[in-house]
Amino acid sequence: MRGLPPVAITAMVFVAGFALCTAQFPNFASTRVAANLLTDNAFLGIVATGMTFVIISGGIDLSVGSVIGFTTVFVALAIERLGVPPLVAFAAILLLCAAFGAAMGAIIHVFDMPPFIVTLAGMFLARGASFLMSTESTPITAPLYSTVSDFALRLPGGGRLTAIALIMLAVVAAGAALLHFTRFGANVYALGGSRATTALMGIPVGSMTVRIYMLSSVLAGLAGIVFSFYTAAGYSLSAVGVELDSIAAVVIGGTLLTGGQGSVAGTLLGVLIQGLIQTYINFDGTLSSWWTKIVTGILLFAFIALQQAMLGIASRAGPRKAGVLKS
Amino acid sequence: MNASSDPGSALLEVRGLSKSFGTLRALQEVDFTLRAGEIHALLGENGAGKSTLIKTVTGVFPRDTGIVRLGGAEVAPRSAKAAVDAGIATVYQEVNLLLNLSVAQNLYLGRQPTRFGLVREAEMRRRAAELLAEFDLHIDVAEPLGNYSVAVQHITAIARAVDQSARVLILDEPTASLDRHEVEILFAVMRKLALRGIGVIFVTHFLDQVYEICDRITVLRNGRLIGERETAELPRIELIRMMLGRELAGTTSERAAAKVRQAGEVCARFEGYGKVGCVAPFNLALRRGEVIGLAGLLGSGRTETARLVFGAERADSGSATVEGKPVRLQSPRDAVAHGFGYCPEERKTEGIIADLTVRENIVLALQAKRGLTKPLSRAEQEGIAIRFIRLLDIRPPEPERPIGLLSGGNQQKVLLARWLATAPRLLVLDEPTRGIDVGAHAEIIRLIRELCDDGLALLVISSELDEIVTYSDRVIVLRDRAHIDELEGEAIDVSNVLAAIAATGTAGAEAGQA
Numbered sequence: 139m140r141g142l143p144p145v146a147i148t149a150m151v152f153v154a155g156f157a158l159c160t161a162q163f164p165n166f167a168s169t170r171v172a173a174n175l176l177t178d179n180a181f182l183g184i185v186a187t188g189m190t191f192v193i194i195s196g197g198i199d200l201s202v203g204s205v206i207g208f209t210t211v212f213v214a215l216a217i218e219r220l221g222v223p224p225l226v227a228f229a230a231i232l233l234l235c236a237a238f239g240a241a242m243g244a245i246i247h248v249f250d251m252p253p254f255i256v257t258l259a260g261m262f263l264a265r266g267a268s269f270l271m272s273t274e275s276t277p278i279t280a281p282l283y284s285t286v287s288d289f290a291l292r293l294p295g296g297g298r299l300t301a302i303a304l305i306m307l308a309v310v311a312a313g314a315a316l317l318h319f320t321r322f323g324a325n326v327y328a329l330g331g332s333r334a335t336t337a338l339m340g341i342p343v344g345s346m347t348v349r350i351y352m353l354s355s356v357l358a359g360l361a362g363i364v365f366s367f368y369t370a371a372g373y374s375l376s377a378v379g380v381e382l383d384s385i386a387a388v389v390i391g392g393t394l395l396t397g398g399q400g401s402v403a404g405t406l407l408g409v410l411i412q413g414l415i416q417t418y419i420n421f422d423g424t425l426s427s428w429w430t431k432i433v434t435g436i437l438l439f440a441f442i443a444l445q446q447a448m449l450g451i452a453s454r455a456g457p458r459k460a461g462v463l464k465s
Numbered sequence: 466m467n468a469s470s471d472p473g474s475a476l477l478e479v480r481g482l483s484k485s486f487g488t489l490r491a492l493q494e495v496d497f498t499l500r501a502g503e504i505h506a507l508l509g510e511n512g513a514g515k516s517t518l519i520k521t522v523t524g525v526f527p528r529d530t531g532i533v534r535l536g537g538a539e540v541a542p543r544s545a546k547a548a549v550d551a552g553i554a555t556v557y558q559e560v561n562l563l564l565n566l567s568v569a570q571n572l573y574l575g576r577q578p579t580r581f582g583l584v585r586e587a588e589m590r591r592r593a594a595e596l597l598a599e600f601d602l603h604i605d606v607a608e609p610l611g612n613y614s615v616a617v618q619h620i621t622a623i624a625r626a627v628d629q630s631a632r633v634l635i636l637d638e639p640t641a642s643l644d645r646h647e648v649e650i651l652f653a654v655m656r657k658l659a660l661r662g663i664g665v666i667f668v669t670h671f672l673d674q675v676y677e678i679c680d681r682i683t684v685l686r687n688g689r690l691i692g693e694r695e696t697a698e699l700p701r702i703e704l705i706r707m708m709l710g711r712e713l714a715g716t717t718s719e720r721a722a723a724k725v726r727q728a729g730e731v732c733a734r735f736e737g738y739g740k741v742g743c744v745a746p747f748n749l750a751l752r753r754g755e756v757i758g759l760a761g762l763l764g765s766g767r768t769e770t771a772r773l774v775f776g777a778e779r780a781d782s783g784s785a786t787v788e789g790k791p792v793r794l795q796s797p798r799d800a801v802a803h804g805f806g807y808c809p810e811e812r813k814t815e816g817i818i819a820d821l822t823v824r825e826n827i828v829l830a831l832q833a834k835r836g837l838t839k840p841l842s843r844a845e846q847e848g849i850a851i852r853f854i855r856l857l858d859i860r861p862p863e864p865e866r867p868i869g870l871l872s873g874g875n876q877q878k879v880l881l882a883r884w885l886a887t888a889p890r891l892l893v894l895d896e897p898t899r900g901i902d903v904g905a906h907a908e909i910i911r912l913i914r915e916l917c918d919d920g921l922a923l924l925v926i927s928s929e930l931d932e933i934v935t936y937s938d939r940v941i942v943l944r945d946r947a948h949i950d951e952l953e954g955e956a957i958d959v960s961n962v963l964a965a966i967a968a969t970g971t972a973g974a975e976a977g978q979a
Contacts, residue, residue: 319583324570331563338561339625340546341575398565 144392144445145404151390151437152407155414163421169297171417176303179413181206181361181368181377183306183406186384186391187313188357190405193388194317195329195350196397197253201242201260202358203380205235207373208268209362214276214372224282232359238264239355243348257351261381268374275373278366286367302364309357314402326350330397386438387412394445411437476501476664477522477553477633482531484521491517492688495531499633499664504655506675506696507668508708509685515668518685519635523548523555536632554626558638560618562625564611569593571610572625596624600654616647620654627658634658635666640674652678672701684708708904729753732890732922733805735774738783744769745947746782751891751922756913758937759926760962766946767926768810771893774924775807776800787890801834806884810895810926812873816880819869823859824850826868826879831886853882857912874905881912891922898932910936930959942966 160167176183185202192199209231216227238260246256290298317323325346328336337343361380366372391408393400415433419425479497483490492514499505509515521528524542533540535552542548545555562571569586570577572593577584593606600620610618619639626634636655640648655665655678667679675682675696682699684691684707691707731750739746744766751757759767772778776794785792787803794800797807809815817826828846835841841849850864857878859871868879877897884892897913898906913936917923927933933940940957942950942965950965 315583319586321575321577321579321584324566324574324577324584327566327570328563328574331565335561335563336574338545339563339574340549398563 144399144441144448145401145407147444148390148392148404148407148411148441152411152414155411155418159414159418159421166417166421169293169295171297173293173297173299173303175410175413175417176306177298177300177368178416179409180300180302180306181365182380182383182387182412183409184309184364185358185361185380186387186405186409187309187402188354189381189384189388190313190391190393190400190402191317191326191350192253192354193330193385193393193395194397194400195326195346196333197246197347197350198257198385199242199260199351199354199358200254200257200381201238201264202354202361202384203377203382204261204264204268205238205355205358206362206365206377206380207375208264208271209235209359210366210369210372210376211268211271211276211374212372213363213366214278215271217278217280218276224280228363231363232356235355235359236352239352239358240348242355243351244344246351247344247347253351265374265378271374272372273374275371277371279370283367283370287370302367305360305364309360310402310406313357317402322346322349327398330394330399383412383434384409386434390434390437390441392441395442474501475499476536478534479518479522480532480534482518482521482533483529484517484526485529490688492521495685495688495690497683497690498693499666500681501632501664502659502662503680504659504665504667504678506679506682507666507685508675508682508704509691513685513708514688515685516637517688519555519637519666519668523553523635549626549629549631552630552632553635554629554631554633555635555637556619556622556626556639560615560622562610562618562622564618565609567607568597568604568610568613568621569606571621572596572606572628576629596628597621600624600657601650614647616643616650619643619651623654623658627663631663633664633666635668637668638670639667640669640671648674672704675704676701729755729920732788733774733803734786736784736786738773738780738785740769740773740778740781743778743946744773744943747948749774749941749948751924753890753920753922754917755938756917756923756925756936758933758940759924759943760930760933760940761943761966765943765966766948767943768895769946770943770948771807771895771924771926774800774891775805775893777807798833801830801887804888804890805893806830806887806889806891807893808877808880808884808895808897812876812880817868817876820867822865823854823868823871823879824864827853827864827882827886830883834887849886850882853879853886856885857882858908872905874909877905877909878912881909881916885916889921891924892916893924893926895926896928897925898927898929906932930962934959934962 156167185206189199189202212231212234213224213227216222216230217224222230242256242260245251246253286301289301291304293299317326325336325341328339328341329343329346329350333343362377365377369376387408388400388405389395389408390411391401391404391406393404412430412434416427416430419427419429475498477497477499479495482492482495482497484492495514495518497507497518507515507518517526520526522533524544524547527543540551540553542551542553548554563574566574569590573589578588578592579585590606597604597606597620600623602617602620602624604613604617610621613621623634623636639651643651652674655667659665667675669675679696681693682696682704683693684704686708729752732753733751735747735749737746737748747770749757759770761767769778773780774794776796776799779795785794792799792803794803800807813819818829824846827850828841831849832841847864853859854862854864859875859878859882868876871879881897894913898909910932913923913925925933925937934957937957938953940952940962941948942952942962944966952961952965
């Protein structure tokens with residue numbers, strides 16, 4: 139099946155990493171650690187799901203980190219300063235994000251511009267706009283926020299599966315279904331295979347591009363809301379560099395950076411591997427938390443090298459299947 | 466089939482179609498009639514207007530004047546998709562399908578069976594398998610299309626087109642990258658479609674194939690209609706005359722001239738040269754002023770031999786000497802440094818750089834050889850470009866024209882010029898005449914002969930045995946990734962080469978004869 143071997147490797151890396159941690163810290167293997175892993179990386183999981191679609195379609199979205207930052211400030215100010223009910227604020231920001239993503243997608247398609255440049259512009263725009271609104275961290279004290287952070291499913295062993303972890307798992311599940319079981323998903327893979335060919339096959343490439351970037355921005359907005367639950371504050375400097383973390387998660391998850399292959403499940407594993415490294419560092423207590431970046435960098439490099447090697451092997455494999463022909 | 470597609474009735478009628486690009490009149494008042502249930506060859510040299518006709522009819526280009534009727538009703542599609550919806554589907558030489566998707570997804574992309582918004586994968590695969598079974602293709606449709614051969618990809622593209630209720634199927638050079646066996650399979654599919662009342666337009670450069678399968682022939686030249694004939698009533702020489710607009714001397718009779726040439730001393734020698742899984746170790750001596758032809762079926766190891774010689778593949782056994790000195794050919798860079806040149810088979814992807822001008826394409830290899838620290842001045846570049854444009858008769862003779870806008874034959878000449886500019890001692894030509902029309906064909910062959918008269922050693926790969934036999938001083942025959950025979954002098958003729966390929970009646974040879 140497509141994308142399976144790289145995902146299998148990602149899964150093995152995760153399991154091996156978890157085993158390693160458990161060997162060193164006996165109480166590592168607990169539902170508490172597992173649940174915290176999901177909670178701490180909930181926003182990353184959500185935004186990386188959107189990034190998976192973008193990358194499989196052959197694009198990239200550098201604006202997501204800034205969109206998260208913008209969202210936290212927008213939500214905090216709307217609730218705290220303007221007294222807007224939280225749910226109304228959420229709906230407003232998601233609509234705004236949808237429009238933002240649609241605009242980026244439309245520019246990419248209509249002017250045939252590289253997604254890298256367009257979303258880079260989007261990244262500066264969103265980050266600048268969030269600074270314009272507020273340069274300070276704004277705490278959110280709305281009752282909904284304490285309700286959400288108090289909510290959790292108790293797991294045997296003391297783990298608390300929080301609301302934001304559940305949102306993330308729901309997004310991943312829905313994203314996987316959308317990518318693997320719908321026409322939309324098939325078109326995403328098709329775009330990553332070849333834009334020109336996809337257009338010749340009668341797929342509306344323009345509207346697909348718009349919708350893919352819209353999806354990514356909406357999920358970034360949702361990740362921003364989740365991030366505001368997580369930190370109970372809105373801050374224009376939050377989630378700096380998250381676009382790169384999410385790209386790393388997608389690639390470690392076995393998605394081809396050039397598009398056309400990949401899976402949402404792999405991305406979730408990629409996110410969890412990054413979280414696992416962070417957790418290990420917390421357990422250790424003496425290591426600098428920046429080791430997370432170093433190890434992520436090494437893993438990223440290893441996975442890209444692996445992809446190249448596998449492509450090389452595939453192209454050198456020699457005779458292709460002729461097919462069984464009766465004539 | 467409905468009433469409008471009775472066998473014999475006019476299915477697609479093109480009347481007075483014209484199309485200009487700027488000042489270039491690509492099509493002038495062209496008429497074309499396709500009957501239901503026939504296979505109709507559309508022939509002409511490069512630049513005759515075949516592609517323009519197809520693209521204008523299918524809405525890829527807007528047309529200037531003229532009408533197109535399909536089954537009596539006027540159609541004017543504005544895009545390839547609109548043409549498909551109207552019932553005119555095109556399958557190009559470069560298969561326009563997605564190699565990263567499964568065969569089934571390729572067949573049903575954009576129209577997958579769904580339930581509650583979800584694709585019914587199992588249902589889609591079942592239908593895909595059924596659809597392909599109609600074409601005698603029994604493969605695992607869940608596999609990515611890229612895992613299958615080009616022939617399977619072509620049939621998949623045709624199946625998709627036909628399934629989208631195509632009444633007219635246009636095949637643009639579908640056989641160019643297929644071997645004999647695969648061509649047979651494709652022909653079987655074409656005949657089956659014709660029996661179903663579909664009109665098939667077949668664009669090709671292979672005249673043998675035209676006579677094998679086509680009912681009628683339409684010939685274009687310089688954007689004009691030259692004639693429409695029944696295949697059975699059109700002798701081959703007459704057809705060639707229609708295509709070229711001039712008498713063409715029989716190519717085989719020129720063989721005698723080639724034999725008198727004296728071979729010079731050895732300039733490059735390969736001993737026990739080979740690579741596991743690529744080509745078995747071979748001995749090869751290349752002499753100045755000599756053309757060596759590599760003959761064999763597709764996949765017999767011809768291209769692999771060329772790539773080894775040029776260092777594009779690293780040999781894992783044997784040794785190479787140039788002018789008597791041992792050399793190591795680790796990369797094309799090494800090969801270029803030793804005076805080798807290579808015109809690859811994949812002209813579009815490995816040869817030309819489409820967006821650069823003719824001048825820039827010509828000086829590319831020379832500049833690379835000199836190194837970046839010794840740039841060629843603009844004046845030198847222009848001098849070189851103009852010299853080769855004149856020498857090789859590259860048309861149009863404009864050094865600043867992007868090479869992508871030239872015809873295939875002229876692109877090939879630019880590639881030759883690129884290497885000739887480096888004053889090589891050995892030039893490897895992989896399928897130099899592929900996808901090139903008859904006229905340019907003869908010209909390329911003439912160039913090959915002249916090059917060797919100038920003392921160049923040439924190693925030429927070609928699937929066209931007639932051609933290889935015409936210009937080669939020695940022919941090396943390959944089969945199953947090994948050099949199996951070598952013919953010299955009087956022994957070089959098509960039947961001997963065929964006999965050598967088929968010598969021990971192995972699987973490879975059977976595939977070729979099937």
